[in-house]
Amino acid sequence: MTTPTKPVTSGSLLIAWQLRDKNVLIVGGGEVAAGRLEIVLGADARVTLIAPSEDLHKTIREIVDTNDRVTYHDRLFEGPEDLVGVDMALTAIDDVEESRRICEMARTRHIPINCADIPPSCDFYFGSQIRRGPLQILVSTDGNGPKIAHLIRRRIENVLPDDVEQTVLNVGRLRAKLRKRAPGVGGMLGKRRMGWMIKVSTQWSLEELAALDDLMMEKLLDEGWEKNAVPNDQAQALAASNA
Amino acid sequence: MTTPTKPVTSGSLLIAWQLRDKNVLIVGGGEVAAGRLEIVLGADARVTLIAPSEDLHKTIREIVDTNDRVTYHDRLFEGPEDLVGVDMALTAIDDVEESRRICEMARTRHIPINCADIPPSCDFYFGSQIRRGPLQILVSTDGNGPKIAHLIRRRIENVLPDDVEQTVLNVGRLRAKLRKRAPGVGGMLGKRRMGWMIKVSTQWSLEELAALDDLMMEKLLDEGWEKNAVPNDQAQALAASNA
Incomplete structure (x- = not known):
């Protein structure tokens, strides 16, 4: 038996570098x-x-x-x-x-x-990447093998819902609509906004979030945010708004 | 219906920044x-x-x-x-x-x-991160919602084998052992080495790779690399070496 080989480094700092117009x-x-x-x-x-x-x-x-x-x-x-x-x-x-x-x-x-x-x-490496619109995922194995990074990436790709890009975009749109209804930076309102968004994002599945359209979002804000509640799922939100 | 809100930026460059001794x-x-x-x-x-x-x-x-x-x-x-x-x-x-x-x-x-x-x-953002030893994964939603990044991260964590850290370390060790048996940079030998590592990494499951110990690696190199073959799985590699 030999001693396990020490990796070249023990870790990198994974970051999302901003290159817009750079x-x-x-x-x-x-x-x-x-x-x-x-x-x-x-x-x-x-x-x-x-x-x-x-x-x-x-x-x-x-x-x-x-x-x-x-x-x-x-x-x-x-x-x-x-x-x-x-x-x-x-x-x-x-x-x-x-x-x-x-x-x-x-x-x-x-x-x-x-x-x-x-x-x-190199100051930085690229690793193995997934891109689905605004969703980006980086897999790095710290030099232990590019192929194994690809395999792990493939396993991740298999578990991402087909419409995950829409999920991410919709959450961004819902946040923007909420900020329009309840504007202002920080403070109690900011905390309430954040808390409500967290509840929606956790109670609803990624797939349900992907299925939201603009009309649904407005209903969700009417029936949820305005009444300080979060419908448990899409069906409940629609039922409430049609009642 | 309103126009979908445009995200703040349309993407980042996800990179593994090298900070060792910086x-x-x-x-x-x-x-x-x-x-x-x-x-x-x-x-x-x-x-x-x-x-x-x-x-x-x-x-x-x-x-x-x-x-x-x-x-x-x-x-x-x-x-x-x-x-x-x-x-x-x-x-x-x-x-x-x-x-x-x-x-x-x-x-x-x-x-x-x-x-x-x-x-x-900011020149860069941190996003939502997973770390399992040398394996690092970054999830970025380009400002569409930190919570949704966490949810996607959790879904990824659920699909990673418990011993995925060992898989990555073992692939790194196997590569190092192979380079020791067949040293040299680039050329035909480098290509053969890379090709063989790719075959092993793709034919074997992440879980099988995680279970490799030093003795198994040496047997795999004896029965695989030396004979220009890749046993289909661990069991076959062991059977061949015990025959």
Whole structure:
């Protein structure tokens, strides 16, 4: 028997980074770069992509041609001037030495960087991801095996209701409607609002929440919020409003 | 019927941030600060916590007394000098104006910051988290409702095998053992290693992988890797090795 191998690190900080209108630099034009491009565009970033056009991945070419949030330069990375105004940098090139060089430049400028295939040079990793509209899930195994992260991700996907995206959107809409009915920040009202939302979210199933439409939401607010109650389920809420 | 409310942003970039031996500043000493302290220590950070001792949360007091990775200052945040050498900053104080001021100072210094309760000031959010040893899962609903993130998290927790932590650790150990038997970076051997690990991880259930011990791993490598095969399951691997 041998001693269990110690993992490289014992944990990461999992966070939802805000990229809206931030400038992301991607160096590289292959398959990995294409995946990175899609994922950062999904977080509303503005992207500058630097890669010679000879080897540009089909997906990148399509996005560059149609998405005005992407600026494309048909050339190699040139130097520090390519990092001016950059909020986050990603490299996905075969040249390990060049990737390390870019990493060092970014680090001295406090620009967070991920270098594909060079874990020790990375400020962050991507892990295995699920996206269903506003719902995002990240699975990280701390370097113990990307495949096992995929398997766990698949198990999670199997347990998410098909309409979970609608559940999340509806809860957001219900909250917004409630804040409109009972406006104001903090205080007793804020607490009552939060308490009521928690009750609805816990008493109703994810599937029931997904089935709410605008009319139902208004009824739920009339019969629930206004009367300081929470109908146990959708059927009860509808019955009450039709009584 | 009204138009659906547009979410605040349409997405975040979910990432596993590397904090090992990085310096994290936490300003605040209440319950939220206590939670932040635990989560960044779980990512192997070094922490400086600034908060007057009068209102220090019990958990923080305990950690400060026992964990030598935490430096505690019994005072209020003073100014830019408190940000020197800081890699990430977190505020969790009731004073919104002071929190915004710290946020601005951090931003001009390119220090990533999260200000509790002031979403627009945050570079990143924490979302709802699951941790089972090296396995970490983040659920983010993009501001549509923290409670719904908790509910989805609970549904995920229910579907994770009890010993999923062991599954992840074992896959990491098996990979390390394989790299020891067949060392070298990249090339054909690297591809064969990766292919074999993928086969084992997909053909075996998470539960079977969790049950592997060191002896079993060696047998699996003898009967599988060495013979360029993957036993369909644990029972078959054991039977082959005992034949």
